Amino acid sequence: MTNGDLAIEASGLSRTFGALVAADGVDLSIGQGELFSLLGPNGAGKTTTIRMLCCLLRPTSGTAKVKGHDIRTDPLSVKRVIAISPQETAIAEHLNAWENLSLMARLHGMTKQETKQRSGELLEMMSLTGRATDRVKKFSGGMKRRLSIAMALVSKPQVLFLDEPTLGLDPQSRRGLWEHIEGLKGDTTIVLTTHYLEEADALADRIAVIDEGKVVALGTSEELKAGVLDAQVTIVEAENLTDDAVEALRQRFSEVRLIAGGVEIGDADASLDDISDCLRPRGVAIQSAHRRRVTLDDVFLQLTGKQLRE
Numbered sequence: 001m002t003n004g005d006l007a008i009e010a011s012g013l014s015r016t017f018g019a020l021v022a023a024d025g026v027d028l029s030i031g032q033g034e035l036f037s038l039l040g041p042n043g044a045g046k047t048t049t050i051r052m053l054c055c056l057l058r059p060t061s062g063t064a065k066v067k068g069h070d071i072r073t074d075p076l077s078v079k080r081v082i083a084i085s086p087q088e089t090a091i092a093e094h095l096n097a098w099e100n101l102s103l104m105a106r107l108h109g110m111t112k113q114e115t116k117q118r119s120g121e122l123l124e125m126m127s128l129t130g131r132a133t134d135r136v137k138k139f140s141g142g143m144k145r146r147l148s149i150a151m152a153l154v155s156k157p158q159v160l161f162l163d164e165p166t167l168g169l170d171p172q173s174r175r176g177l178w179e180h181i182e183g184l185k186g187d188t189t190i191v192l193t194t195h196y197l198e199e200a201d202a203l204a205d206r207i208a209v210i211d212e213g214k215v216v217a218l219g220t221s222e223e224l225k226a227g228v229l230d231a232q233v234t235i236v237e238a239e240n241l242t243d244d245a246v247e248a249l250r251q252r253f254s255e256v257r258l259i260a261g262g263v264e265i266g267d268a269d270a271s272l273d274d275i276s277d278c279l280r281p282r283g284v285a286i287q288s289a290h291r292r293r294v295t296l297d298d299v300f301l302q303l304t305g306k307q308l309r310e
């Protein structure tokens with residue numbers, strides 16, 4: 001990637017709130033047209049980072065360029081090329097979908113004719129045409145999110161920020177929204193934050209794992225999985241697993257963690273015989289053992305010591 005191909009370049013981007021370091025020296029290079037995900041738990045600093053990139057919050061130190069415009073010195077130019085669908089959606093509940101979109105279009109200085117055309121296109125794109133004149137108050141969470149994204153798209157942004165677009169949605173609505181987000185991929189650069197691993201895995205070209213304000217890993221989902229752990233995890237179901245037996249496993253293998261009804265061993269060298277050698281002398285019977293591929297959950301756990309579960 002040459003610099004000319006970058007949509008976003010952040011270097012040492014930091015923000016403190018009193019003693020709290022919410023973003024801590026974030027470096028990012030995001031390519032044109034890339035769907036880039038910031039993945040991290042609640043409080044990791046995702047929204048803070050995005051708000052700085054959108055010029056809604058000033059960095060304490062460091063800076064970034066968005067489409068070549070410096071967020072510190074040229075926020076107006078940045079704002080002309082970006083749009084954000086914030087974590088808390090900014091839609092007017094008492095208006096209908098059409099009115100929300102039209103309002104946004106008029107705010108962007110579009111003529112009546114342009115407003116009508118753009119709103120129509122976006123309702124269609126987000127599968128809301130049939131609900132255009134229903135009050136947003138009656139919309140499901142998924143529909144509100146789609147409308148929020150449609151509103152962000154009114155200005156045809158070159159860079160679109162989606163902050164936790166599927167937060168709080170049920171799994172089916174979440175998947176529905178993924179399809180709509182997939183459909184936006186192409187010319188538009190998209191920065192999507194999420195704490196759902198499957199979401200980053202399903203949608204993102206590249207992922208930055210962020211924890212306590214720092215980028216702790218960066219790459220494609222495959223690179224993250226390959227780089228951090230052995231490609232296989234062995235799952236052993238065993239009854240009456242004693243502390244002593246777990247300790248013996250930990251002495252022998254690198255990644256041992258307790259799961260319901262057994263242990264997971266993230267060590268490609270762990271053969272069933274070796275595992276059995278640890279467990280049998282300690283009176284633990286193995287009921288079953290199988291292997292599975294590494295997931296982003298494993299990557300995250302290994303990097304941060306935290307589990308990213310709902």
Ligand SMILES: Nc1ncnc2c1ncn2[C@@H]1O[C@H](COP(=O)(O)OP(=O)(O)O)[C@@H](O)[C@H]1O
Nearest residue numbers: 017020022040041042043044045046047048049
């Ligand atoms: N305006 C603010 N004032 C004080 N603390 C804040 C403010 N905004 C965010 N924080 C804190 O900064 C940290 C990162 O927050 P945030 O960027 O919202 O995380 P995320 O979006 O990853 O959940 C959290 O500890 C949060 O409480």
Ligand SMILES: [Mg+2]
Nearest residue numbers: 046047087164
């Ligand atoms: Mg957030």
